[in-house]
Amino acid sequence: MRPEILYPLFRPVTDLKGVGPRIGNLIEKVAGANLAHLLWHVPSGMIDRRYAPKIVDATPGVIATITVQVDQHRKPPNRRMPYKILCSDETGSLTLVFFHAHEDYLRKTLPEGETRVVSGQLEQFGSDLQITHPDHICTPEEIETLKKVEPVYPLTAGLTLKALGRAINATLVDVPELPEWADQSFVTKQHWPRWHEAVLQAHAPENARDLEPTTTARARLAYDELLSNQVALAVIRKHLRRAKGRPVSGSGALRQRVLKTLPFQLTPSQTVAIDEILADMGSDVRMLRLLQGDVGSGKTMVAVMAMLNAVECGAQSVLMAPTEILARQHLATIEPLAKAAGVRTVLLTGRERGKNRTSVLEALESGAAGFAVGTHALFQDDVGYKNLALAVIDEQHRFGVHQRLALAAKGQAVDTLVMTATPIPRTLMLTAYGDMEVSRLTEKPAGRTPIDTRILPIERLGQVTEAVGRALNDGAKVYWVCPLVEESEKLDVAAVEDRHAHLAEVFGDRVGLVHGRMKGPAKDKVMAEFINGGVDILVATTVIEVGVDVAAASVMVVEHAERFGLAQLHQLRGRIGRGATASTCLLLYAQPLSKMARARLTIMRETDDGFKIAEEDLRLRGAGELLGTRQSGMPEFKLADLQVHAELLAAARDDATLLLSRDPELTSERGQAVRTLLYLFERETAVRNLRSG
Ligand code: ADP
Numbered sequence: 043m044r045p046e047i048l049y050p051l052f053r054p055v056t057d058l059k060g061v062g063p064r065i066g067n068l069i070e071k072v073a074g075a076n077l078a079h080l081l082w083h084v085p086s087g088m089i090d091r092r093y094a095p096k097i098v099d100a101t102p103g104v105i106a107t108i109t110v111q112v113d114q115h116r117k118p119p120n121r122r123m124p125y126k127i128l129c130s131d132e133t134g135s136l137t138l139v140f141f142h143a144h145e146d147y148l149r150k151t152l153p154e155g156e157t158r159v160v161s162g163q164l165e166q167f168g169s170d171l172q173i174t175h176p177d178h179i180c181t182p183e184e185i186e187t188l189k190k191v192e193p194v195y196p197l198t199a200g201l202t203l204k205a206l207g208r209a210i211n212a213t214l215v216d217v218p219e220l221p222e223w224a225d226q227s228f229v230t231k232q233h234w235p236r237w238h239e240a241v242l243q244a245h246a247p248e249n250a251r252d253l254e255p256t257t258t259a260r261a262r263l264a265y266d267e268l269l270s271n272q273v274a275l276a277v278i279r280k281h282l283r284r285a286k287g288r289p290v291s292g293s294g295a296l297r298q299r300v301l302k303t304l305p306f307q308l309t310p311s312q313t314v315a316i317d318e319i320l321a322d323m324g325s326d327v328r329m330l331r332l333l334q335g336d337v338g339s340g341k342t343m344v345a346v347m348a349m350l351n352a353v354e355c356g357a358q359s360v361l362m363a364p365t366e367i368l369a370r371q372h373l374a375t376i377e378p379l380a381k382a383a384g385v386r387t388v389l390l391t392g393r394e395r396g397k398n399r400t401s402v403l404e405a406l407e408s409g410a411a412g413f414a415v416g417t418h419a420l421f422q423d424d425v426g427y428k429n430l431a432l433a434v435i436d437e438q439h440r441f442g443v444h445q446r447l448a449l450a451a452k453g454q455a456v457d458t459l460v461m462t463a464t465p466i467p468r469t470l471m472l473t474a475y476g477d478m479e480v481s482r483l484t485e486k487p488a489g490r491t492p493i494d495t496r497i498l499p500i501e502r503l504g505q506v507t508e509a510v511g512r513a514l515n516d517g518a519k520v521y522w523v524c525p526l527v528e529e530s531e532k533l534d535v536a537a538v539e540d541r542h543a544h545l546a547e548v549f550g551d552r553v554g555l556v557h558g559r560m561k562g563p564a565k566d567k568v569m570a571e572f573i574n575g576g577v578d579i580l581v582a583t584t585v586i587e588v589g590v591d592v593a594a595a596s597v598m599v600v601e602h603a604e605r606f607g608l609a610q611l612h613q614l615r616g617r618i619g620r621g622a623t624a625s626t627c628l629l630l631y632a633q634p635l636s637k638m639a640r641a642r643l644t645i646m647r648e649t650d651d652g653f654k655i656a657e658e659d660l661r662l663r664g665a666g667e668l669l670g671t672r673q674s675g676m677p678e679f680k681l682a683d684l685q686v687h688a689e690l691l692a693a694a695r696d697d698a699t700l701l702l703s704r705d706p707e708l709t710s711e712r713g714q715a716v717r718t719l720l721y722l723f724e725r726e727t728a729v730r731n732l733r734s735g
């Protein structure tokens with residue numbers, strides 16, 4: 043249960059005075075739905091109202107706060123012209139300008155003959171100095187409340203700074219003082235304020251430097267967020283490991299049989315990875331290992347060896363993939379190998395229904411099936427296993443921690459192997475996986491040919507089509523990928539359908555089409571035709587991004603390559619270059635190409651090293667954006683920016699480790715404070731694991 047002290051922060055923003063459903067929705071869109079989210083919505087700029095000159099000294103173009111005498115209202119002859127109010131001080135005159143003015147209101151707030159303080163942007167209009175629609179008007183007694191710095195927040199259409207600022211101010215008034223969860227000596231050493239002071243300071247910039255992510259206030263808040271991330275990961279990991287593992291060490295007989303049937307040798311890093319995995323499985327500690335390897339580096343092969351090891355001990359293994367296409371692809375790779383070993387493999391996805399599904403479930407429950415391959419359908423409530431010992435998760439970052447836990451909960455002391463092709467830079471890895479053990483596949487299997495990558499403007503589409511025609515004549519298979527139109531699958535589909543129609547005019551029914559809106563069987567049919575049948579050009583959206591393996595594919599065209607992320611382009615390009623023939627990747631872009639976009643496409647041309655691409659991507663775009671993409675499944679940070687706060691991440695990790703080694707259940711005074719921190723950043727899953735443990 044959330045600690046009571048946090049209740050006020052977890053009220054919805056609509057609890058605030060003046061925030062109704064409409065503004066509430068806008069605030070939710072830009073910052074979040076509850077008051078805590080408003081605290082994380084730190085200023086991106088500021089308006090300095092401390093500049094309070096005499097009129098004669100005032101510089102046009104800046105915001106100024108000026109005390110004036112109101113001399114005369116000048117009502118315009120018609121509504122199209124502005125209402126003007128002439129003002130002055132002892133040094134000069136200033137005109138206030140209002141469009142669509144309400145005279146009554148202006149006469150009340152700016153009565154002739156009175157003194158008022160006005161604040162707003164100064165403009166020079168001919169020889170006149172003027173302010174159009176001052177931001178603030180008050181009496182001289184109130185000047186001190188006005189002469190300060192106003193934070194400026196990121197907004198969204200329809201939401202004014204005034205409305206959002208008011209909501210945030212109302213939240214700040216009630217910020218509770220929370221117990222210190224960070225290590226006190228570390229806080230002192232960093233000269234950090236306490237949490238609530240840090241929040242208040244972050245929202246009260248006095249000068250431009252205060253907006254930097256490195257101020258003591260912002261660094262502290264970033265650290266808090268990273269600490270919550272690291273403690274949560276460590277707790278979950280510990281929980282996974284706490285249930286004692288069971289040693290799973292097979293005889294190697296099945297593995298030997300399969301290795302004999304392979305037309306190739308394992309690469310050295312495959313061999314090392316397999317040894318590491320077998321050692322983990324053989325120990326009585328639960329395995330939690332990440333297998334990281336570029337597209338095509340042979341992760342599936344490694345996984346199969348681990349899966350066979352479990353079956354050699356009379357247990358079962360599952361392999362879970364994020365999409366149905368991928369699950370089927372894995373099945374196609376794994377089933378022949380399993381057959382060679384005499385192991386039965388079943389497929390379980392959302393599409394297995396009725397009798398078919400019943401028989402699959404029976405095979406899993408009775409133990410008749412040693413391998414199961416599928417999607418999240420593998421851990422639904424009614425799925426039971428006779429003796430599940432190993433869960434392999436090919437996730438490409440699409441599964442969350444709790445899904446991994448749900449799958450592992452299907453057996454006793456299940457070892458978990460997570461496979462990923464995304465080359466995550468070291469810093470980011472820590473935030474997504476904590477200190478999970480890692481095996482890396484560093485070299486590509488022999489027999490791969492390098493890919494010739496070229497960057498072309500879309501205007502050369504005609505030439506591209508001709509080149510594709512020549513490649514087809516030489517027996518090539520071609521992927522033609524159309525752009526992702528943001529937030530609209532419909533538009534995506536329209537784009538691929540257009541391109542498909544256009545190419546079909548040239549190449550006839552050798553052109554196939556696959557996109558995310560198609561039904562499963564229709565997708566499979568096209569894929570099957572592309573693999574062995576009459577389809578030689580596959581026009582696709584990014585549904586082909588992950589894992590699909592067609593060895594004969596040697597040409598890839600990507601339209602609007604500038605709209606794709608580098609990691610995504612790398613994944614896409616990994617679909618070709620798998621066979622013996624030379625491969626070509628054509629990245630088509632639309633003009634004008636920004637400098638950044640050109641730099642990114644150039645990286646694609648210059649290297650096919652996934653790690654290098656990821657590092658460059660991180661360097662060019664910043665971690666915020668890299669992490670910000672929802673579908674990446676990487677954690678999104680609100681306050682931490684890993685480009686700036688990488689050292690804080692390392693410190694947070696060390697602190698989390700030390701803390702949990704001393705106080706594994708978080709029961710000490712500091713442990714309790716850290717629990718509050720976990721709730722503050724909505725990491726309830728972790729706390730739940732503490733209690734149940
Ligand atoms: P990943 O899952 O890492 O993308 P896969 O395991 O799907 O890669 O392997 C891609 C292809 O390479 C498969 O066709 C597989 O049979 C083949 N392969 C795997 N290991 C080797 C190897 N050591 N030598 C040659 N080919 C290999």
Ligand code: MG
Binds near residue numbers: 338341589
């Ligand atoms: Mg694969």
